[in-house]
Amino acid sequence: MAEKKLQPIIIKRIKKGGHAAHGGAWKIAYADFVTAMMAFFLLMWLLGSTAKGELQGIAAYFASPLKVSMQGGDGAGNSSSIIPGGGNDLSKVHGQVRRSDSESQSNLRSIDTVRAERARQDAHRIRTLQAKIDALITENPRLNEYRSQIRIDVTPDGLQIQIVDDQNRPMFDSGSALVKPYMRDILREIGAALGGVENRISLAGHTDAAPYGNGDRGYSNWELSADRANASRRELVAAGMPDDKLGRVVGLAASDLLEPDNPRAPTNRRITITVLTHEAEERLMGSRNAPPTTPTASTESPVLSDKIPGN
Structure with a gap:
């Protein structure tokens, strides 16, 4: 009984605490x-x-x-x-598609349509004018006599009418811009045919490669070709061609030879009348502020005494 009384009494106490810590998984x-x-x-x-x-x-x-x-x-x-x-x-x-892009594409299509329609009208007018001038030359005995000196071609720039010189029948006096009587007849008939033209017209004068005695220092083939082009312009306008339809009148001297292999051939001396298409007009005369490449045509051409035969 004594041993039982000496045994220790064990008391178990449970401590209550907070939740265990955890991470941010x-x-x-x-x-x-x-x-x-x-x-x-x-x-x-x-x-x-x-x-x-x-x-x-x-x-x-x-x-x-x-x-x-x-x-x-x-x-x-x-x-x-x-x-x-x-x-x-x-x-x-x-x-x-954004609205601005759609409108731009629509505008481009409209411009292309207008250009195509304008090109079609140009081609029709040029073919009609070519047939008219061909018939005029055939039916007119005076012009038919000089048919070998009148060349009509359709080029990318439009209808090109060239009046070329002949060794035995020159269009101008040598070294002068004085129009010969038969040349005046040709120009007057062509000018009358161009009376109702709707397109702009380019007029160019050409000479052969025969130089002047003092052309480097004074009057040269450049001035002579410009004066001949201007003299031809006066005859065309007098015959009824509208002066306001002229886009340019230039002198090209011998820079654009018809027969490069024979620079002094008579056919290199010529007057070129081109009825321009609208596309050619924009391309050739679109830059209004560009400096002139040829001398300005004068009103009259003097007859020189120091010229070399030809031109």
Whole structure:
């Protein structure tokens, strides 16, 4: 009994405390979940904005990727854009065009249509004028006599009428801009035929390569060709050609020979009348402020005493 009384009494007490500490692993899991949902919705958006044909191409690529890589074709990543559409309306396969771009394209198409229509009208007028002048030369005995000296051609610039010189029948006195009587008849008839022309006209004078004695220091083939072109202009206007239809009157001297292999040939001395197309008019006379490349035509041409035969 004494031993039992000496045994110690053990009392167990449980201490209650707070929850154990934990880390931020749940935040990482939540971020992964949000990222996955964002990727999912982005995938749904891409699938909804991609055309059916391209979806089939993507499926075919994943079904047999080596086939596209080896044989090429759509679906091998050769597109410059993942989404062919774009804009506010995702149902558009080829994308939406901004209003300004659409208006610009419409304006360009309108300009091209106007130019094409104007070119068609020019071609019709030039063909009609060519037939009119051909008939005039054929039916007029006086002009038919000089038919070998009148050349009519359709060029990219328009209808070109050239009156060329002849060794035995020159258009001007040698070294002078005085029009011969038969040349006056030709110019008057052509001027009357050009009375109702709608297009602008270019007039050019040409000489051969025979130089003047002191042409480098004074009056030369440049002045002579310009004076002959201006003399021809007066005859054409006197016959009824509208003066306001003249786009330019130039002297080209021997810079544009008809027979380059024979620089002193009589045919190099000529007057060129060109009924310009609208496109040629814009190209030749579009720059109004460009400096003149040839001397200005004078009103009259003196007869020189130191000239060399020809010109």
